[in-house]
Structure formats: C-alpha cells, structure tokens
Amino acid sequence: MGIVSLIKRCLKSHEFCGSLQFLLGGKSLSTFIILAFISSCNEKKVEIAKQELSVSIDTVRIDSNNKILDLWGFLSFSDFNSENNMIFGYNTFDHSIDQIDLDKLVVFQSHKFEKEGPNGTGQIFHEFNVLKENRFFIKSFEKSGVFDFSGNLVQKIEWKNSFFPNGEKYDNFPRRQILVDFERPLVFGLTYDYENIEVNLDILSLEENTVERLDLKSKKSYGELSMRSASSGNIIDPSIEFVNQNDKIIVTYEFSSEILIYDYKNKTLKTVDYEPKLTPKIVLKPGIKEGSMREIIKQTKFFYEQVAFYRVVWDKEKKYYYRLSTKTTFEEEDPKNSMPSLDKIDKVRVFLSVFDLEFNFLHELEIPELSSFDNDYFVKDGKIWLSINLEDNLGFVRINID
DSSP, X not given: OOXXXXXXXXXXXXXXXXXXXXXXXXXXXXXXXXBTTOSSSSOOOOOEEETTEEEEEEEEEOBOTTOOOOHHHHHHSEEEETTTTEEEEEETTTTEEEEEETTTTEEEXXXXXXXXXXXXXXXXXXXXXXXXXXXXXXEETTEEEEEETTSOEXXXXXXXXOBOTTSOBOOOOOSEEEEEOSSSOEEEEEEEETTTTXXXXXXXXXXXXXXXXXXXXXXXXXXXXXXXXXXXXXXEOOOEEEEEETTEEEEEETTEEEEEEEETTTTEEEEEOOOOSSSOSBOOOOSOSEXXXXXXXXXXXXXXXXXXXXXXXXXXXXXXXXXXXXXXXXXXXXXXXSSXXXXXXXXXXXXXXXXXXXXXXXXXXXXXXXXXXXXXXXXXXXXXXXXXXXXXXXXXXXXXXX
C-alpha cells in the first residue's frame, strides 16, 4: 500500500508511522477499486487500438468453494506461482493462505498456520512468497522463515546473526524480504535508513550466513520525495515495489519511473531511466521537507495528480515487461473542512508501459476503461491479471495485449 494509508493511520493514532512497506506490506493503495465497464461478473471485452497495440479486457469471478475469503488479505498479500497457475492469498480470518486454481477459477485448498509456538509465524503476515517443493517463505514483524504447506517451520532466517564480508555483524532486519530458490538459496531485503532517508538492497546467503549490501542510490527517487511530520518526527515516504520476475529482483518507486534490476544469475545491478510520453518521469520535489499533516496530505495529492508508478511484471510467453501507472484528479476541496482528503477522487487515468527483454521502452498507451485498480497484478497466459473486489467476491480483470 502506498503513502495514502500511512497518512490515514497517522491521523487516527499515535502509532509509529515510518515506512509504508513495514506497516502495510509494501503494496500501493488504490482508495477505491472501480472499473467503469463492470456491472456484473459476466465477461465483457473492450478493444483498443493505439500505438500498434491491441488491448482486450474481460473480468472473471472466483468460486470460493464455500471458503470465506479475506478480500483485504488477498488484495494486500498474495503471490502467483506461474509453474502451476495458482495464486495464494493471505486470510486474516483464520491465519491461513488460500490457494486458488486460476485455470478452473476456484479455491483449491487452504494452508493454516500457527501464530505462536515452535511453528509460529507471528501475529500477521507482512509478506510471503511461494517456493518450490510445497514451501512458503513468510515474513512477519521481526521474524521470517520457510514453512511447508502443513504449517511446519522448516528453517528460520537469521538476519541478525549473519555477517558482512568484513566480519562485521549485520544485526538488522529488512523491512521487505523475498526468498529466491536459486542455485543456492538467497534472501533479498530492502533496508530503510531513516536517518539518511535512503534504501539499500541486502542479499543474505543462507549457506554462507553472509550479507552483501548494494547501494540503490535512492536519493532522487526516494529520499528527495519523502517528508517528515513536524508533530511526530516520523518520515512519510513513497512506497517501493520489490518483486522477483524473470530471475531478477526488480525495485521500483511510487513517484518515479526509475527501475533497478538486479540479475542474481550474473550478479549485475542495472538502472533503467526511461522517458514516459503520457506522464512525467518523476514528480516535482515536495515544497516542504517537514510540515503538518495537512501540508503533507496536500503535497501528497499533488504527487498523485502528476503520476504514480507501480510494479514491473514479466510476460514469459510474449517476452515483454509491463508496468502500470496512473494520474489522479481529486474532487474540489470544501474550504470548511479542517483536513484535506485523499479519498475524494474524481477520476483516475491508467496507463500501460511495455518494455522488451533488455528493458528498452517500447510502447505506452492509456486504458480508459480502467478507472482504478489495486496494485496487486501479475501475468498469466499472456494477460495481465488485476485482483478486484466484485460485490464482496474475489475477481480479476484480465488485460490481453497483442
């Protein structure tokens, strides 16, 4: 979830309001999820022809198979397994991971976990990803580990007991984490330095118990776009997307088009700095570095009016990378209100960017039929699947690109 949720939480309580990813699992927030062309779960298609791209859109509904699905959990914490065409989503109702067959569009089974004890995961998942051999990597507050599908702890992840190559103890716990089943298991972590307002990518080798740190040079796309609350001193920062796609760890920023790609096969870090045609490549720097919550909300609205960028996903069939972005128009504020609102949205324009295998920027077009979406999307069968709430049922919008 993005910067909006953090502001709402800061307004309602005096809880810690640091990193958005730490609090809310790193997904970007859509204040509402509406698709203008949807009136039911019946399939509908819209054809668009622009810039040598043909786009068709339809919607599908999931058969819950008498399982009570947690739509908030699914839209916030999920992972797609392309090997078996299954999507897994967190269920806060019974602390389980629900597994859905996307070929049959039905709930396949549920995997329950314990919160405490020797197999405890912690009170709530902050994120998870599906591994080979029927295992999950699960991260909660100050705890992460590998679990089997029966909920048994297979291996603890000991970040704080690992060491840098120079022998210095790591003694940290990254806010965001992904475990990769590679030639040797690696855990990637985003570590937030709130003193310098920057982010690093740390790589933990489970075999060697050592951590390598990569400098993401995040000042332009992260540090300079963060603000500090004058009342609490906490940092209000843009969200950062952090995904494993096509044997690469891809890091993207909420308000910048910059993409960082770490190829863990070749151990190379690459920065992609492309120029979108339909949106700015980065928002203007905030007019304040520290301010009241009213000033911060006003500045945040200005960010979203310019552009918001989302994750990069890989289409293994067509060999393209896709990325969505938005521009938001808010309703006019009532001058009598004491606090500006991020909820009152008039219009959201959604854009699709396409990249080739080497991340060369190829195409960009607007998808007017999409008025908003949640940031949880993936690619299956050459289509972008977007999770949505269909009248309190889990559904997906599917975008086919030719």
